[in-house]
Ligand code: HPA
């Protein structure tokens with residue numbers, strides 16, 4: 456006779472570890488099925504005959520080769536409904552992956568440059584995020600990223616276009632092609648964002664050098680570094696990141712697919728943890744890189760031999776590094792402790 460108090464049968468698989476996703480580009484969750492559905496809805500013809508043919512294009516040699524496809528496929532995102540459908544599809548998957556809190560990047564310039572207004576993007580995403588706690592049990596934040604391979608003036612224009620919506624936005628970020636576009640290029644817009652009460656994050660030390668991580672810290676004043684794996688080239692930088700407990704949002708499957716790291720088994724994640732860095736594990740662009748949040752946890756467990764306690768530490772770190780009030784943070788950390 457089954458126990459009346461048990462909510463799961465003894466043979467049911469354990470649910471995934473509760474976690475926060477802190478490095479997730481919403482446009483990077485655009486799965487082939489949704490590409491085709493939105494293309495049809497918007498009367499757009501695609502240069503791929505089938506979803507499988509599109510999937511075969513997902514073979515990248517570096518960050519730029521990925522970005523070329525990432526920006527091209529965004530053309531199917533045109534209306535508020537498209538952005539809401541994209542975010543809802545992500546949230547449904549995230550729930551299955553144990554994500555309890557998601558801080559979601561979006562790239563407004565990639566849309567406004569195609570004639571899609573800022574308001575369309577933000578209202579569409581916000582519609583999905585507004586219902587996320589109730590529908591998926593996931594708390595959410597929005598992070599607006601500037602494209603670093605566009606000009607500093609374009610970032611400033613983008614920030615001004617977003618001013619009417621700043622109550623929806625928690626932080627600003629910096630992404631796209633890194634090398635040749637150091638964080639210091641964006642000092643002015645980050646100062647405005649901080650003045651407006653926003654948190655600040657920036658991609659740094661993915662393909663770019665450790666010097667870019669220093670600039671993100673000292674010139675932009677960021678609260679977290681996205682990626683940051685190249686910090687391991689600079690002992691003084693590691694010491695600084697450890698002393699200040701600056702979170703790094705590391706994306707293991709992304710690093711392999713974009714050839715930042717040759718093989719997952721060679722990933723510096725264990726060394727980064729051993730150094731005392733505040734490391735989190737995230738999915739970046741999961742539709743392109745072969746895995747969502749828990750898939751990244753599973754991949755590092757298998758390839759790097761991380762044990763259950765190390766995985767729990769990564770999950771606790773994700774809530775420590777999140778832009779949460781202290782009460783909510785403590786509730787989430789308790790969920791990890793009880794896992
Ligand atoms: O991994 C990334 N790096 C930089 N820019 C990006 N934009 C989407 N994904 C990425």
Ligand SMILES: [Zn+2]
Nearest residue numbers: 480630658739
């Ligand atoms: Zn990223």
